[in-house]
Amino acid sequence: MVGLAAYGCYFPAARLTAAETERVWGSPIADLDSKPVAAADEDALTLAAAAAATIDGDAALGSMSLASTTLPYRRRVQIGVLARALRSGGDSLFTTEHTTSARAGTEALAVQLLAVRASGRSGMVVAADVASPTGDAHRAAVLGAGAVALLVAEDGAVATFEASAHHVAEDPGLDFVPAGESALQDVQVSGYTQEALGAAVRGAVEPLLHRLGRTPSDYRFLVLGTMPGRLLDAAARGCGFTREQSRPVWAFPSTGDLGAAGALTNLALALDTAEPGDRILLVGYGAGSGADALSFTAGESAGRGAVARALAGGRPVDALTYLRMTGRI
Amino acid sequence: MGAHVSVPMYRRTLAARVGLEGRRCDRCSAVSFPPRGACGQCRGRSLTPVRLSGVGTLQAWTYITAAGAPPEFAAQVRRDGGYHVGLVALQEGPRVAGQLVDVSDPEIGQPVRAVVRRLYEEEGVVRYGFKFAPHMGEQLPAEGV
Ligand SMILES: [Zn+2]
Numbered sequence: 001m002v003g004l005a006a007y008g009c010y011f012p013a014a015r016l017t018a019a020e021t022e023r024v025w026g027s028p029i030a031d032l033d034s035k036p037v038a039a040a041d042e043d044a045l046t047l048a049a050a051a052a053a054t055i056d057g058d059a060a061l062g063s064m065s066l067a068s069t070t071l072p073y074r075r076r077v078q079i080g081v082l083a084r085a086l087r088s089g090g091d092s093l094f095t096t097e098h099t100t101s102a103r104a105g106t107e108a109l110a111v112q113l114l115a116v117r118a119s120g121r122s123g124m125v126v127a128a129d130v131a132s133p134t135g136d137a138h139r140a141a142v143l144g145a146g147a148v149a150l151l152v153a154e155d156g157a158v159a160t161f162e163a164s165a166h167h168v169a170e171d172p173g174l175d176f177v178p179a180g181e182s183a184l185q186d187v188q189v190s191g192y193t194q195e196a197l198g199a200a201v202r203g204a205v206e207p208l209l210h211r212l213g214r215t216p217s218d219y220r221f222l223v224l225g226t227m228p229g230r231l232l233d234a235a236a237r238g239c240g241f242t243r244e245q246s247r248p249v250w251a252f253p254s255t256g257d258l259g260a261a262g263a264l265t266n267l268a269l270a271l272d273t274a275e276p277g278d279r280i281l282l283v284g285y286g287a288g289s290g291a292d293a294l295s296f297t298a299g300e301s302a303g304r305g306a307v308a309r310a311l312a313g314g315r316p317v318d319a320l321t322y323l324r325m326t327g328r329i
Numbered sequence: 330m331g332a333h334v335s336v337p338m339y340r341r342t343l344a345a346r347v348g349l350e351g352r353r354c355d356r357c358s359a360v361s362f363p364p365r366g367a368c369g370q371c372r373g374r375s376l377t378p379v380r381l382s383g384v385g386t387l388q389a390w391t392y393i394t395a396a397g398a399p400p401e402f403a404a405q406v407r408r409d410g411g412y413h414v415g416l417v418a419l420q421e422g423p424r425v426a427g428q429l430v431d432v433s434d435p436e437i438g439q440p441v442r443a444v445v446r447r448l449y450e451e452e453g454v455v456r457y458g459f460k461f462a463p464h465m466g467e468q469l470p471a472e473g474v
Binding site for chain 1: 346347348350380404405407408409428430431433444445446447457460465
Protein backbone atom coordinates (compact mmCIF):
# COMPACT_ATOMS: atom_id res chain seq x y z
CA MET A 1 0.00 0.00 0.00
CA VAL A 2 1.13 3.53 -0.75
CA GLY A 3 2.79 5.19 2.18
CA LEU A 4 6.05 6.40 3.64
CA ALA A 5 9.17 4.34 2.96
CA ALA A 6 11.78 6.54 4.67
CA TYR A 7 12.15 9.89 6.40
CA GLY A 8 14.81 12.17 7.80
CA CYS A 9 15.32 15.61 9.30
CA TYR A 10 17.94 18.33 9.39
CA PHE A 11 18.38 21.22 11.83
CA PRO A 12 21.10 23.87 11.72
CA ALA A 13 23.75 23.43 14.42
CA ALA A 14 23.44 26.81 16.15
CA ARG A 15 20.91 26.93 19.04
CA LEU A 16 19.38 29.85 20.88
CA THR A 17 18.39 28.60 24.33
CA ALA A 18 15.60 29.76 26.63
CA ALA A 19 18.22 30.68 29.26
CA GLU A 20 19.98 33.04 26.83
CA THR A 21 16.67 34.53 25.67
CA GLU A 22 15.69 35.19 29.28
CA ARG A 23 19.13 36.62 30.16
CA VAL A 24 18.99 39.18 27.35
CA TRP A 25 15.30 39.92 26.79
CA GLY A 26 14.16 39.40 30.38
CA SER A 27 11.62 36.65 29.77
CA PRO A 28 11.68 33.28 28.03
CA ILE A 29 9.36 32.43 25.12
CA ALA A 30 6.44 30.28 26.27
CA ASP A 31 7.06 26.55 25.67
CA LEU A 32 10.37 27.13 23.86
CA ASP A 33 13.48 25.50 25.39
CA SER A 34 15.81 25.96 22.45
CA LYS A 35 15.61 26.63 18.72
CA PRO A 36 17.93 25.99 15.76
CA VAL A 37 19.29 29.06 13.99
CA ALA A 38 20.38 28.89 10.36
CA ALA A 39 23.91 29.97 9.43
CA ALA A 40 24.42 32.82 6.96
CA ASP A 41 25.13 30.29 4.20
CA GLU A 42 21.95 28.31 4.84
CA ASP A 43 18.52 28.97 3.36
CA ALA A 44 15.34 26.94 2.91
CA LEU A 45 16.84 25.17 -0.12
CA THR A 46 20.09 24.13 1.60
CA LEU A 47 18.09 22.94 4.61
CA ALA A 48 15.85 20.97 2.25
CA ALA A 49 18.90 19.44 0.53
CA ALA A 50 20.37 18.44 3.90
CA ALA A 51 17.14 16.73 4.99
CA ALA A 52 16.80 14.95 1.64
CA ALA A 53 20.41 13.75 1.92
CA THR A 54 19.54 11.78 5.08
CA ILE A 55 17.33 9.47 3.03
CA ASP A 56 19.29 6.40 2.03
CA GLY A 57 19.79 5.12 -1.41
CA ASP A 58 19.24 6.14 -4.92
CA ALA A 59 15.55 5.58 -5.36
CA ALA A 60 14.69 6.58 -8.92
CA LEU A 61 12.25 9.35 -8.14
CA GLY A 62 9.28 10.00 -10.39
CA SER A 63 8.19 13.12 -8.55
CA MET A 64 9.20 15.60 -5.91
CA SER A 65 7.36 18.34 -4.01
CA LEU A 66 8.94 21.16 -2.05
CA ALA A 67 7.14 23.05 0.73
CA SER A 68 8.45 26.30 2.20
CA THR A 69 7.22 29.78 3.04
CA THR A 70 10.76 31.18 3.03
CA LEU A 71 12.26 30.20 -0.34
CA PRO A 72 15.02 32.55 -1.51
CA TYR A 73 12.95 33.79 -4.47
CA ARG A 74 9.31 34.79 -4.73
CA ARG A 75 9.18 34.04 -8.46
CA ARG A 76 11.03 31.27 -10.30
CA VAL A 77 11.20 27.47 -10.19
CA GLN A 78 13.45 26.63 -7.25
CA ILE A 79 13.23 22.89 -6.77
CA GLY A 80 15.85 22.33 -9.50
CA VAL A 81 18.80 22.85 -7.19
CA LEU A 82 17.31 20.24 -4.89
CA ALA A 83 16.89 17.83 -7.80
CA ARG A 84 20.53 18.51 -8.70
CA ALA A 85 21.69 17.84 -5.17
CA LEU A 86 19.80 14.53 -5.25
CA ARG A 87 21.20 13.87 -8.74
CA SER A 88 17.70 13.51 -10.02
CA GLY A 89 15.89 15.54 -12.59
CA GLY A 90 15.46 16.11 -16.24
CA ASP A 91 12.36 15.45 -18.29
CA SER A 92 10.97 12.64 -16.20
CA LEU A 93 10.70 14.33 -12.82
CA PHE A 94 7.27 15.80 -11.98
CA THR A 95 7.73 18.59 -9.42
CA THR A 96 5.54 20.99 -7.46
CA GLU A 97 6.35 23.85 -5.07
CA HIS A 98 4.05 24.87 -2.21
CA THR A 99 4.81 28.23 -0.66
CA THR A 100 1.91 30.25 0.71
CA SER A 101 1.21 28.96 4.22
CA ALA A 102 2.24 26.54 6.95
CA ARG A 103 -0.14 24.06 5.30
CA ALA A 104 2.37 23.75 2.42
CA GLY A 105 3.91 20.64 4.00
CA THR A 106 0.72 18.57 3.96
CA GLU A 107 -0.23 19.99 0.53
CA ALA A 108 3.07 18.63 -0.78
CA LEU A 109 2.54 15.27 0.91
CA ALA A 110 -1.01 14.97 -0.44
CA VAL A 111 0.26 15.69 -3.97
CA GLN A 112 3.01 13.07 -3.66
CA LEU A 113 0.58 10.42 -2.38
CA LEU A 114 -1.54 11.05 -5.48
CA ALA A 115 1.48 11.11 -7.80
CA VAL A 116 2.92 7.85 -6.48
CA ARG A 117 -0.45 6.14 -6.74
CA ALA A 118 -0.81 7.34 -10.32
CA SER A 119 2.73 6.64 -11.54
CA GLY A 120 3.86 3.70 -9.44
CA ARG A 121 7.20 5.48 -9.01
CA SER A 122 8.63 6.83 -5.76
CA GLY A 123 8.18 10.44 -4.80
CA MET A 124 9.85 12.74 -2.34
CA VAL A 125 8.40 15.46 -0.14
CA VAL A 126 10.78 18.01 1.33
CA ALA A 127 9.59 20.78 3.64
CA ALA A 128 11.90 23.48 5.00
CA ASP A 129 11.62 26.90 6.56
CA VAL A 130 14.06 29.40 8.02
CA ALA A 131 13.27 32.33 10.30
CA SER A 132 12.84 35.36 8.09
CA PRO A 133 14.89 38.41 9.16
CA THR A 134 11.90 40.71 8.72
CA GLY A 135 8.79 41.16 10.78
CA ASP A 136 8.26 42.07 14.39
CA ALA A 137 10.66 40.78 17.02
CA HIS A 138 7.93 39.07 19.05
CA ARG A 139 6.86 36.95 16.07
CA ALA A 140 10.47 36.27 15.02
CA ALA A 141 11.32 35.07 18.52
CA VAL A 142 9.38 31.81 18.05
CA LEU A 143 10.61 31.09 14.51
CA GLY A 144 13.05 28.19 14.24
CA ALA A 145 14.77 26.62 11.25
CA GLY A 146 14.70 23.06 9.99
CA ALA A 147 13.74 20.64 7.27
CA VAL A 148 12.17 17.22 6.89
CA ALA A 149 12.14 14.81 3.96
CA LEU A 150 9.72 11.92 3.38
CA LEU A 151 10.07 9.22 0.75
CA VAL A 152 6.64 8.20 -0.56
CA ALA A 153 6.48 4.78 -2.21
CA GLU A 154 4.05 2.08 -3.28
CA ASP A 155 5.29 0.02 -0.37
CA GLY A 156 5.04 2.14 2.75
CA ALA A 157 7.22 0.22 5.20
CA VAL A 158 7.38 3.11 7.66
CA ALA A 159 3.67 3.97 7.50
CA THR A 160 0.81 3.18 5.19
CA PHE A 161 -1.57 5.90 4.04
CA GLU A 162 -5.27 5.26 4.57
CA ALA A 163 -7.29 8.30 3.56
CA SER A 164 -7.42 12.08 3.68
CA ALA A 165 -9.95 14.88 4.02
CA HIS A 166 -9.51 18.57 3.40
CA HIS A 167 -11.07 21.85 4.45
CA VAL A 168 -10.92 25.42 3.21
CA ALA A 169 -12.56 28.61 4.51
CA GLU A 170 -12.11 32.37 4.26
CA ASP A 171 -10.61 33.72 7.50
CA PRO A 172 -8.97 37.04 6.64
CA GLY A 173 -6.32 38.85 8.64
CA LEU A 174 -4.38 35.95 10.13
CA ASP A 175 -0.63 35.48 9.73
CA PHE A 176 -0.33 37.03 6.26
CA VAL A 177 2.23 38.80 4.07
CA PRO A 178 0.78 41.20 1.45
CA ALA A 179 2.24 41.03 -2.08
CA GLY A 180 5.33 43.18 -2.36
CA GLU A 181 6.00 43.18 1.38
CA SER A 182 8.02 40.82 3.49
CA ALA A 183 6.93 41.21 7.11
CA LEU A 184 4.38 38.85 8.66
CA GLN A 185 1.22 40.64 9.77
CA ASP A 186 -1.78 39.68 11.87
CA VAL A 187 -4.86 41.63 12.94
CA GLN A 188 -4.32 40.32 16.49
CA VAL A 189 -7.95 39.99 17.50
CA SER A 190 -8.16 38.04 20.74
CA GLY A 191 -9.56 34.55 20.34
CA TYR A 192 -9.87 34.80 16.55
CA THR A 193 -6.62 32.88 15.82
CA GLN A 194 -7.71 29.99 18.03
CA GLU A 195 -11.26 29.97 16.67
CA ALA A 196 -10.15 29.87 13.01
CA LEU A 197 -7.55 27.19 13.72
CA GLY A 198 -10.05 25.07 15.63
CA ALA A 199 -12.71 25.33 12.92
CA ALA A 200 -10.29 24.40 10.11
CA VAL A 201 -8.81 21.44 11.99
CA ARG A 202 -12.30 20.16 12.87
CA GLY A 203 -13.41 20.75 9.29
CA ALA A 204 -10.78 18.30 8.02
CA VAL A 205 -10.68 15.80 10.90
CA GLU A 206 -14.40 15.16 11.43
CA PRO A 207 -15.21 14.07 7.83
CA LEU A 208 -12.12 11.86 7.80
CA LEU A 209 -13.04 10.07 11.04
CA HIS A 210 -16.61 9.71 9.82
CA ARG A 211 -15.49 8.19 6.52
CA LEU A 212 -13.13 5.74 8.26
CA GLY A 213 -15.74 4.89 10.92
CA ARG A 214 -13.35 5.86 13.70
CA THR A 215 -13.25 7.93 16.85
CA PRO A 216 -10.31 9.93 18.25
CA SER A 217 -9.50 7.09 20.67
CA ASP A 218 -8.62 4.85 17.71
CA TYR A 219 -5.51 7.01 17.22
CA ARG A 220 -2.32 6.95 19.24
CA PHE A 221 -1.17 10.33 17.91
CA LEU A 222 -2.72 13.54 16.62
CA VAL A 223 0.05 15.36 14.76
CA LEU A 224 -0.45 19.11 14.38
CA GLY A 225 1.96 21.92 13.46
CA THR A 226 4.75 23.57 15.47
CA MET A 227 2.38 26.06 17.05
CA PRO A 228 2.48 27.39 20.64
CA GLY A 229 1.18 24.93 23.26
CA ARG A 230 -2.05 26.71 24.13
CA LEU A 231 -3.10 26.65 20.44
CA LEU A 232 -2.05 23.02 20.10
CA ASP A 233 -4.12 21.98 23.12
CA ALA A 234 -7.14 23.97 21.96
CA ALA A 235 -6.98 22.50 18.44
CA ALA A 236 -6.68 18.94 19.78
CA ARG A 237 -9.49 19.41 22.29
CA GLY A 238 -11.69 20.99 19.63
CA CYS A 239 -11.80 17.77 17.61
CA GLY A 240 -12.03 15.38 20.53
CA PHE A 241 -8.35 14.50 21.04
CA THR A 242 -6.28 14.81 24.21
CA ARG A 243 -2.94 16.37 25.17
CA GLU A 244 -1.60 12.82 25.54
CA GLN A 245 -2.22 12.28 21.83
CA SER A 246 -0.71 15.56 20.61
CA ARG A 247 1.96 16.82 23.05
CA PRO A 248 4.36 13.82 22.66
CA VAL A 249 4.52 14.50 18.90
CA TRP A 250 5.09 18.24 19.13
CA ALA A 251 8.65 19.33 18.36
CA PHE A 252 8.08 23.03 19.13
CA PRO A 253 9.95 23.12 22.49
CA SER A 254 13.18 22.04 20.72
CA THR A 255 12.63 23.59 17.29
CA GLY A 256 10.41 26.65 17.55
CA ASP A 257 7.88 27.29 14.80
CA LEU A 258 9.07 25.48 11.67
CA GLY A 259 6.34 26.90 9.43
CA ALA A 260 5.74 24.67 6.40
CA ALA A 261 8.08 22.03 7.89
CA GLY A 262 6.27 21.98 11.26
CA ALA A 263 3.55 19.38 10.77
CA LEU A 264 5.84 17.00 8.87
CA THR A 265 8.60 17.34 11.50
CA ASN A 266 6.00 16.44 14.10
CA LEU A 267 5.01 13.51 11.89
CA ALA A 268 8.66 12.40 11.91
CA LEU A 269 8.55 12.57 15.72
CA ALA A 270 5.42 10.38 15.68
CA LEU A 271 7.11 7.88 13.33
CA ASP A 272 10.13 7.86 15.68
CA THR A 273 7.89 6.94 18.61
CA ALA A 274 5.24 4.73 17.01
CA GLU A 275 4.90 0.97 17.38
CA PRO A 276 3.82 -1.02 14.34
CA GLY A 277 0.05 -0.77 14.00
CA ASP A 278 -0.28 2.56 15.79
CA ARG A 279 -2.63 4.95 14.02
CA ILE A 280 -1.43 8.48 13.34
CA LEU A 281 -3.66 11.38 12.31
CA LEU A 282 -1.69 14.17 10.63
CA VAL A 283 -3.25 17.62 10.29
CA GLY A 284 -1.61 20.48 8.42
CA TYR A 285 -3.09 23.92 9.00
CA GLY A 286 -2.48 27.17 7.16
CA ALA A 287 -3.89 30.49 8.30
CA GLY A 288 -6.33 31.93 5.85
CA SER A 289 -7.50 29.12 6.29
CA GLY A 290 -7.09 25.59 5.10
CA ALA A 291 -6.41 22.21 6.66
CA ASP A 292 -5.46 18.76 5.40
CA ALA A 293 -6.08 15.65 7.53
CA LEU A 294 -4.26 12.44 6.56
CA SER A 295 -4.58 9.09 8.32
CA PHE A 296 -1.63 6.67 8.56
CA THR A 297 -0.86 3.34 10.21
CA ALA A 298 2.72 2.87 11.43
CA GLY A 299 4.59 -0.01 9.83
CA GLU A 300 7.49 -2.25 10.81
CA SER A 301 10.18 0.27 9.89
CA ALA A 302 8.95 3.14 12.06
CA GLY A 303 10.88 4.15 15.17
CA ARG A 304 14.22 5.28 13.84
CA GLY A 305 14.98 8.25 16.08
CA ALA A 306 15.43 10.65 13.15
CA VAL A 307 14.35 13.80 14.97
CA ALA A 308 16.48 13.18 18.09
CA ARG A 309 19.49 12.34 15.93
CA ALA A 310 19.08 15.47 13.84
CA LEU A 311 18.71 17.65 16.94
CA ALA A 312 21.74 16.14 18.73
CA GLY A 313 25.00 18.04 18.97
CA GLY A 314 23.74 21.62 18.73
CA ARG A 315 26.04 24.54 19.52
CA PRO A 316 24.63 27.30 21.76
CA VAL A 317 24.98 30.85 20.47
CA ASP A 318 24.63 34.08 22.45
CA ALA A 319 21.92 36.61 21.71
CA LEU A 320 24.15 38.99 19.77
CA THR A 321 25.45 36.19 17.57
CA TYR A 322 21.83 35.14 17.01
CA LEU A 323 20.79 38.65 15.95
CA ARG A 324 23.77 38.88 13.58
CA MET A 325 23.16 35.41 12.12
CA THR A 326 19.51 36.19 11.44
CA GLY A 327 20.42 39.52 9.83
CA ARG A 328 18.58 41.59 12.43
CA ILE A 329 21.65 43.69 13.33
CA MET B 330 39.75 31.34 -2.02
CA GLY B 331 38.39 33.83 -4.50
CA ALA B 332 35.32 32.38 -6.05
CA HIS B 333 33.62 34.73 -8.47
CA VAL B 334 31.68 32.64 -10.98
CA SER B 335 29.63 34.09 -13.85
CA VAL B 336 26.02 32.93 -14.13
CA PRO B 337 26.61 30.91 -17.35
CA MET B 338 29.71 29.28 -15.82
CA TYR B 339 27.78 28.56 -12.62
CA ARG B 340 25.02 26.90 -14.63
CA ARG B 341 27.46 24.78 -16.63
CA THR B 342 29.20 23.52 -13.50
CA LEU B 343 26.11 22.90 -11.33
CA ALA B 344 26.35 19.11 -11.64
CA ALA B 345 29.76 19.26 -9.98
CA ARG B 346 29.06 22.11 -7.53
CA VAL B 347 25.77 20.79 -6.20
CA GLY B 348 25.57 17.17 -7.38
CA LEU B 349 29.26 16.31 -6.83
CA GLU B 350 29.50 14.83 -10.28
CA GLY B 351 33.04 13.92 -11.34
CA ARG B 352 34.48 11.85 -14.20
CA ARG B 353 35.91 8.35 -14.09
CA CYS B 354 38.53 7.46 -16.71
CA ASP B 355 37.41 4.54 -18.87
CA ARG B 356 41.05 3.49 -19.34
CA CYS B 357 42.67 3.72 -15.87
CA SER B 358 39.61 4.27 -13.61
CA ALA B 359 41.09 7.38 -11.99
CA VAL B 360 38.41 9.81 -10.82
CA SER B 361 38.76 13.51 -11.55
CA PHE B 362 36.92 16.25 -9.68
CA PRO B 363 36.08 18.91 -10.60
CA PRO B 364 35.53 17.14 -13.93
CA ARG B 365 38.06 17.88 -16.66
CA GLY B 366 38.27 17.11 -20.36
CA ALA B 367 41.05 14.58 -19.92
CA CYS B 368 42.13 12.10 -17.24
CA GLY B 369 44.62 13.63 -14.81
CA GLN B 370 46.52 10.32 -14.57
CA CYS B 371 46.79 9.00 -18.13
CA ARG B 372 45.42 11.87 -20.25
CA GLY B 373 42.72 9.51 -21.54
CA ARG B 374 39.79 11.37 -23.05
CA SER B 375 37.10 8.73 -22.63
CA LEU B 376 35.44 9.63 -19.34
CA THR B 377 32.18 8.60 -17.68
CA PRO B 378 30.25 10.80 -15.23
CA VAL B 379 30.44 9.44 -11.68
CA ARG B 380 28.73 10.60 -8.53
CA LEU B 381 31.08 11.13 -5.65
CA SER B 382 30.08 10.20 -2.10
CA GLY B 383 31.26 13.55 -0.77
CA VAL B 384 32.98 11.75 2.11
CA GLY B 385 36.66 12.33 2.73
CA THR B 386 39.32 13.27 5.27
CA LEU B 387 40.67 16.70 6.10
CA GLN B 388 44.27 17.07 4.87
CA ALA B 389 44.96 20.70 5.75
CA TRP B 390 43.06 23.77 6.83
CA THR B 391 43.41 27.48 7.41
CA TYR B 392 41.28 30.22 8.91
CA ILE B 393 40.15 33.18 6.84
CA THR B 394 39.42 36.23 8.99
CA ALA B 395 36.47 38.47 8.19
CA ALA B 396 38.94 41.11 6.95
CA GLY B 397 40.76 38.61 4.73
CA ALA B 398 37.71 37.19 2.98
CA PRO B 399 37.17 37.88 -0.75
CA PRO B 400 34.49 40.53 -1.43
CA GLU B 401 31.87 38.02 -2.61
CA PHE B 402 31.83 36.55 0.92
CA ALA B 403 31.24 39.94 2.59
CA ALA B 404 27.57 39.20 3.34
CA GLN B 405 28.46 35.84 4.86
CA VAL B 406 31.23 37.17 7.13
CA ARG B 407 29.06 40.08 8.23
CA ARG B 408 26.61 37.54 9.67
CA ASP B 409 28.84 34.62 10.65
CA GLY B 410 32.36 36.10 10.95
CA GLY B 411 35.51 34.42 9.56
CA TYR B 412 35.53 30.84 8.33
CA HIS B 413 37.76 27.83 7.87
CA VAL B 414 38.87 26.53 4.48
CA GLY B 415 40.11 22.97 4.16
CA LEU B 416 41.79 20.67 1.67
CA VAL B 417 39.88 17.39 1.61
CA ALA B 418 40.95 14.02 0.20
CA LEU B 419 37.72 12.48 -1.10
CA GLN B 420 37.45 8.72 -0.67
CA GLU B 421 37.33 8.32 -4.46
CA GLY B 422 40.77 9.96 -4.72
CA PRO B 423 40.47 13.60 -5.77
CA ARG B 424 41.56 16.37 -3.41
CA VAL B 425 39.40 19.46 -3.31
CA ALA B 426 39.36 22.69 -1.36
CA GLY B 427 36.22 23.98 0.28
CA GLN B 428 34.89 25.97 3.21
CA LEU B 429 34.41 24.03 6.45
CA VAL B 430 31.11 24.47 8.28
CA ASP B 431 30.03 23.61 11.83
CA VAL B 432 33.63 23.16 13.00
CA SER B 433 35.37 25.25 15.63
CA ASP B 434 38.62 23.26 15.92
CA PRO B 435 39.34 21.36 12.71
CA GLU B 436 41.67 18.36 13.07
CA ILE B 437 43.88 16.99 10.32
CA GLY B 438 42.58 13.53 9.42
CA GLN B 439 39.04 14.11 10.65
CA PRO B 440 36.27 12.63 8.48
CA VAL B 441 34.17 15.20 6.65
CA ARG B 442 31.30 15.07 4.19
CA ALA B 443 30.09 17.47 1.55
CA VAL B 444 26.97 19.55 2.22
CA VAL B 445 25.20 22.00 -0.08
CA ARG B 446 25.39 25.61 1.12
CA ARG B 447 25.09 29.11 -0.30
CA LEU B 448 28.43 30.33 -1.58
CA TYR B 449 27.33 33.92 -2.20
CA GLU B 450 24.81 36.03 -4.06
CA GLU B 451 25.66 38.34 -6.93
CA GLU B 452 23.38 40.10 -9.44
CA GLY B 453 20.52 38.68 -7.37
CA VAL B 454 21.61 35.14 -8.22
CA VAL B 455 22.44 32.82 -5.36
CA ARG B 456 25.39 30.54 -6.08
CA TYR B 457 25.12 27.19 -4.30
CA GLY B 458 27.96 24.75 -3.89
CA PHE B 459 29.48 22.17 -1.62
CA LYS B 460 31.24 22.87 1.65
CA PHE B 461 32.48 20.30 4.15
CA ALA B 462 30.91 19.47 7.52
CA PRO B 463 32.18 17.03 10.17
CA HIS B 464 31.15 13.49 9.26
CA MET B 465 29.67 11.83 12.33
CA GLY B 466 29.19 8.47 10.65
CA GLU B 467 25.45 8.85 10.35
CA GLN B 468 23.67 7.33 7.40
CA LEU B 469 24.80 8.63 4.05
CA PRO B 470 23.38 8.43 0.58
CA ALA B 471 24.47 5.26 -1.16
CA GLU B 472 27.38 5.51 -3.54
CA GLY B 473 26.63 4.86 -7.16
CA VAL B 474 27.10 5.91 -10.75
ZN1 LIG C 1 43.03 7.63 -16.95
